[in-house]
Each structure stands twice: as structure tokens, then as C-alpha cells.
Amino acid sequence: MKLPQTRDARSGDLRIAYQVVGQGPINLVFVPGFLSNLDVHWEDPGYAHLLRRLSGFTRLIQFEKRGTGLSDRVDPAHLPDLETRMDDVRAVMDAAGSGRAALLGASEGAPMSLLFAATHPERVRALVLYGGYACFHRWVQDAEAVEQFVAQADTSWGQGRTLRAFAPGRAGDPEFRGWWARFERLSCSPNAGIALARMNSAIDLRAILPGIRVPTLILHRRHDARVSPEAASYLARHIPGAELRWLEGRDHPIWTGDTDAAVDAIEEFLTGATPSTQPERSLAALLALRITGASRRALLDGELAERAGTFDARLSDEARCFGGSVVTSGPEGRLLRLDGPSRALGCARNLSALARSLGIGLGQGVHVGEVLPGEGAASGVTARIALALAGEATPGVVLVSMVAAEVAFGTGQHFVSWGEVRIDGACLSVERLVPEQHLEPAGGIRGHNPDLTHLTLREREVPGLVAEGLSNHEIAERLELSAHTVKRHVANILLKLDLPSRAAAAALLARSEAS
Numbered sequence: 001m002k003l004p005q006t007r008d009a010r011s012g013d014l015r016i017a018y019q020v021v022g023q024g025p026i027n028l029v030f031v032p033g034f035l036s037n038l039d040v041h042w043e044d045p046g047y048a049h050l051l052r053r054l055s056g057f058t059r060l061i062q063f064e065k066r067g068t069g070l071s072d073r074v075d076p077a078h079l080p081d082l083e084t085r086m087d088d089v090r091a092v093m094d095a096a097g098s099g100r101a102a103l104l105g106a107s108e109g110a111p112m113s114l115l116f117a118a119t120h121p122e123r124v125r126a127l128v129l130y131g132g133y134a135c136f137h138r139w140v141q142d143a144e145a146v147e148q149f150v151a152q153a154d155t156s157w158g159q160g161r162t163l164r165a166f167a168p169g170r171a172g173d174p175e176f177r178g179w180w181a182r183f184e185r186l187s188c189s190p191n192a193g194i195a196l197a198r199m200n201s202a203i204d205l206r207a208i209l210p211g212i213r214v215p216t217l218i219l220h221r222r223h224d225a226r227v228s229p230e231a232a233s234y235l236a237r238h239i240p241g242a243e244l245r246w247l248e249g250r251d252h253p254i255w256t257g258d259t260d261a262a263v264d265a266i267e268e269f270l271t272g273a274t275p276s277t278q279p280e281r282s283l284a285a286l287l288a289l290r291i292t293g294a295s296r297r298a299l300l301d302g303e304l305a306e307r308a309g310t311f312d313a314r315l316s317d318e319a320r321c322f323g324g325s326v327v328t329s330g331p332e333g334r335l336l337r338l339d340g341p342s343r344a345l346g347c348a349r350n351l352s353a354l355a356r357s358l359g360i361g362l363g364q365g366v367h368v369g370e371v372l373p374g375e376g377a378a379s380g381v382t383a384r385i386a387l388a389l390a391g392e393a394t395p396g397v398v399l400v401s402m403v404a405a406e407v408a409f410g411t412g413q414h415f416v417s418w419g420e421v422r423i424d425g426a427c428l429s430v431e432r433l434v435p436e437q438h439l440e441p442a443g444g445i446r447g448h449n450p451d452l453t454h455l456t457l458r459e460r461e462v463p464g465l466v467a468e469g470l471s472n473h474e475i476a477e478r479l480e481l482s483a484h485t486v487k488r489h490v491a492n493i494l495l496k497l498d499l500p501s502r503a504a505a506a507a508l509l510a511r512s513e514a515s
Helices: 045-055 082-095 109-119 143-156 174-187 190-200 206-211 229-238 259-271 296-301 304-321 341-358 374-378 381-392 402-407 457-467 472-479 483-497 502-514
Strands: 006-011 014-021 027-031 059-063 101-106 124-130 216-221 243-247 282-294 325-330 333-338 360-371 398-401 414-423 426-434
Touching: 006 082, 014 082, 027 082, 027 109, 045 059, 045 259, 045 374, 059 082, 082 109, 101 109, 109 124, 109 206, 124 259, 143 190, 206 229, 216 229, 216 259, 229 243, 243 259, 282 341, 282 381, 304 325, 304 333, 304 341, 304 360, 325 374, 333 341, 333 374, 333 381, 341 360, 341 398, 341 402, 341 426, 360 381, 360 402, 374 381, 381 398, 381 414, 381 426, 398 402, 398 414, 402 426, 414 483, 457 472, 457 483, 457 502, 472 483, 483 502
Parallel strands: 027 059, 027 101, 101 124, 124 216, 216 243, 360 398
Antiparallel strands: 006 014, 014 059, 282 333, 282 360, 325 333, 398 426, 414 426
């Protein structure tokens, strides 16, 4: 996607980077936690989904604290205190033209939001605290744990080693681990990360909580791995009129786990309207894979499991080459999500070649439809159809739903009719992906007598219209078909009858009718 424009706000002698997204009636300032980089946020599907949802009902302003991300660097040995950093919120609001806003403080952003709300209540219309706390040592880490964190950061910052402490549920996801490592590196330097950790450990704002005089919503996951849930209960007891809502899950970042539940609560709190329960869907192509066996050589070598492991290790890289991602990978099959059928088919060709080189039998299926974001794409009818096609495909074959073939029209892909598959009680017409050179045979076989009975009734209509001099487009209008479908019928006719051209098919039909 196109990234929002990044602007600078002056806070003293420093520039603070910020972005504005959305045009809602409420200004919402997102005060980030320990790590942030405005551009890297959009690289993770979960983080991007969070920002899109929030900007759907607000004018969302996200920024980076001084010394982090795209904001000006500061001396790690002399990082400013919380009061100085809090002023960055005011500077960003001024630069973004926001006189009064709601604040969303996530994790370490919650204390900064609390201090701003207590200091400048006239500029805060509401306060949302997610995964927040008032005292670091009591509810996040004690002094010994902080020093252990510092020691680890000193030797492995930028390698993603902190992921398990923040989002243990994502620690087994290699793509997310890679993004998290990049997130660390581009958020701040190792020395700055250590200094920030030590500075955050000094936070204790318990004394100011009774002075908060703005509507406050507290959100916290029941089994948060980073911040004790007791921190949320304490905030709710000591902030006058605060509302506490528990969320399910263990991962600490707001953009992992059930992000929609958090955003639904925020939307209802800020707007007074109950959010739509319909999940966000988008049109996508799903490529399903099924390893059907191995070549004789692989079976004799007893290496099928090893070869399949090698195939799976390459799967994410192959998907990324076509702008896609792996949704699921397991015994029932593999499922990839791509932006369109032409990319899915290009990826399928590459995966077929990879499977052949490894001695693995691979059946594949492609379908296009609406899917949920992230792993939700694996549920629903679109995924069932793609997986069913992969189950029908023999090794080396890519089966494509008629819908996907129609959408891929004009992209240089070629298909022949394969038949029908019954899915969920309905019959689905299916095409088979074929190389281009198979569509127009160079010439007939000597002595071969084409048999018109091999053609379907619809296919027998086409040569007669060709004989009338009609183009594919004109034939499509006559038969009320798409131009792509007519092109496919012509290709099937030439393939079945082993004829070199449209004219040869028309001549054959004329001879057949004359006899």
C-alpha cells in the first residue's frame, strides 16, 4: 500500500515524526509503546489492520517519541524524562492542527498519556489505556528482571530475541520473528534501547491517578505476558469513573491476537455506536497445495519427509516473490494468499518446478473470492474450494476455478477445460493451467482423422461461427459468453482435434456436414 506522508513536529530543538490517517470526526493520538517506527508499522499485516480500523472512525495521529524511529535522535546517556517526552504529544497535536483529542496510550505509552491528561486536561477529550500501568517495577519487571533484559539487549538487539517476552504466541512464526527483528533495529539503537528500558523502569505515576478528570477506558488482556493484569485493576480502582474491559489473550502488543476486539471497544467508547460485527474482508486469490507423494527415486531413497521439509522451507520465499504469504501449512495442505489469480498462477508454476526438482508430487488449486485478514483466510468457502481443487489435482497439475480463470483473462495465462467438481452440494466448472505452446499445435498428425464426437455441444457451435467469418468477440456476443470463454473453447477444439488453426477447424466442420 502507499504509505501516509510522514511530517515533522517541532518539540524544542528536536523534530518529532508523525503521520495522519483518516478523516473521522474525532482526533485520536496513538501514543506508542517501547518500540515504534512509522513506516515499519505498515509492513506488518496486523499492525496495518489496527491502523486502518482506527482511522476508519477517527482522524488518527500516530507519532514516534524522541530518540526512536524517524524522530530526531538523542544522547542515549542523557535521555529526557517522562515530563519532557510528554511534551512531544502537545507538539504533535499542534502541528497536526488538533486542539483537543482522545489519547490511545499502549503499553509504555499509557503512562505518558496519563501524565498528559493530568497536565493538560483541556486538550484531552477521552483516554484509552491498553496494556498500561502506573508503576513499572510493581507490574512489569522488578530491578533484577530489568538488568536481565538489558544484558540480553546488549548482545542480541535487532535479532528479535525480545519477541518471546512481548508476544509468545507469535514466537513460532518465522515471518513475524523476522519483522520483529527489523522492528527492533529500526526503532532505536542498542544503546538507546537499553537506556529506554532503564528509564521506563523508573516510571511510577500512582500519585497522579486520582487527579485524572477525563473519561477513561482501560483495556487489558487477561493473561498479558508483559504487564500484569493487576495493573489494569489498579488503574480502574484509582482513576475516577474509569471503565475496565478485559480482553482475551496473552500477547501484549495491541496489533497481535484479537485486535478487532480491542478496536471494537475503542470505537464504542469514543463514538457511542456499537461497531459492525461484520469482519473486514477483501478479495484475494488462494493457492492450495497438496503433496500427493514422491517420485520413485524419492521413495526408494526414503527421503520424502526430508524433501517435503525442504519444500516447506522454501514456501514462504516463493510466496513473497509474488507478493503473497503462507496462510496455513499442515498435514491437510498448504494455503497461500496472493493479491490476484495471475500472481497465484505464476507462483504455482514456480512451485511445480520446485516440487519436480525435489522429486515430490504436488497437486495445486486456485480460487478467487472474499477472505478474512491473516489466518482467517483459511476459513470460509474460498479456502474450501481451493483446497478441494488441490485434492482433485494429480501431481504436476494446477486446477483453476472458472472464476479465477475469468479474472485472469488477458494476463497471458492459458487453460483447457478439465471438468466439474462438486463442493458444498454445488457443481463447479474447473479449468486446467497449461503451457502456452500446447494451445496451438503446429500441425496435424499424418494420417490422423479428427473425430468431432470428442467435442462438447457448445464446442461444436464455435467452428460453424468461425466459418461465418466471426471473430472471437463477435462469437462471444452471439453465444452470450465472455471473450475469454470463447478463446478457451477455440483452444480446446484445436487441442482435441490436433488442428493448427481456427480456419482448419471451420474447414473440418464444413467437410463433416457435407459428408
